[in-house]
Amino acid sequence: MQQSSAVIRSRRVVLPDGERPADVLIRYGRIERIGAHGSLTGAALTDLGDTALLPGLVDTHVHVNEPGRTEWEGFATATRAAAAGGVTTVIDMPLNSIPPTTTVAGLAAKRRAAHGQTWVDLGFWGGAVPGNTGELQGLYEEGAFGFKSFLSPSGVDEFGHLGPAELSEALTEQARLGALAIIHAEDPDELASAPQLPGSHYRDFLASRPAGAESAAVARLLATARRTGARVHILHVSSADVLPLLAQARADGVRVTAETCPHYLTMAAEEIPDGDTAFKCCPPIRDEANRDRLWAALANGEFIGIVSDHSPATSELKLRQEDGGSGDFAKAWGGIASLQLGLPAIWTEARRRGHQLADVVRWMAAGPAELVGLAGIKGGIAVGCDADLVAFDPEGTFTVDPAGLQHRNPVTPYAGRTLTGIVRTTWLRGRPVDVEAEPFGRQLRRPN
Incomplete structure (x- = not known):
């Protein structure tokens, strides 16, 4: 049972206005008061010492795959991995x-499948695909947080991509509803004209998903958003070439935000071994200069957040050579498994580049919460917020052993990496x- 009140104390509490020593009073699952370090008494006390206290992370880009492809990932395994990695939403x-x-x-099938097997709080995106415009209002009224679309083939037959006319129709309806459109932006014509060379060479796979495909798709999306008035969000930006397009659109009054992912910020094409398809994702990991x-754009506030795009698959579908597969990047399933590792992966690189824990919290908790309308509920240590918290040792190190991950399939490009930052405890609503x-x-519904 949850205690009615508790205090968590740390010399390093990361608050919305910065990091400082503090006591956090939790009552009935919410943060009731934040006091000076050592000032709050009369409740069960957890003193973290120099271990940092962060808000629980909010990851708005996770592919759970259940029902139907639960052998790839399911609600139980995904949410256990989330909790182990400091992700509470x-x-x-x-x-x-x-x-x-x-x-x-x-959506109802998703909710039934998730019932009783989630270790963190969970919400759902809807999808906008060819022919389902009439479903969007019902999905939105049932609490979907917005609608995802692809501008190029998604990789699964049951989720089609939108052509120009279909995109205009979908965004017009979403603008009417006031819904957020989240978009996988790669241009199918650019992809089709790129060299498609099968095999184990990463450079060939990278050439097959050029940066120009992202830029062309983003340009088309922004033009449609201007025309329809829709609010749009660019998913998993891998190419920095799209950033000037976004800046100009914002200057023109287009309501557009963007995210990027840990693998684009901590890995580079030059480092990826041929045949190691654990690194395959779409859009791809690009070069070090990119x-x-x-990182420069992140520091300048051009991204609203960093999210995982956790998209795992079975070892057989990844075709890794070390598992006896072909190592063919063209045929392997594209997706990075990283839900449990995003916080230490980003902290390792961020601290090397001179950033602080407060920056990481802004990118991985506050920003994503704002994106989906959960600011003031999730993503911050502030009075009135859910007491979703993380005890994080910013100096501890560990080497990633896939066997120790909670993900259903122990395939990750972080295997063998030494990362800095260890999640010691995760609290969900104070527990x-x-x-x-x-x-x-x-299970969460979109706030009205």
């Missing part, structure tokens, strides 16, 4: 499950999360 993507979340019935440009005990995560 997950918003699930509408594709790779069967049925996809493109109808009210599909990575530096993404410590024990992944070996009964789950108590809740």
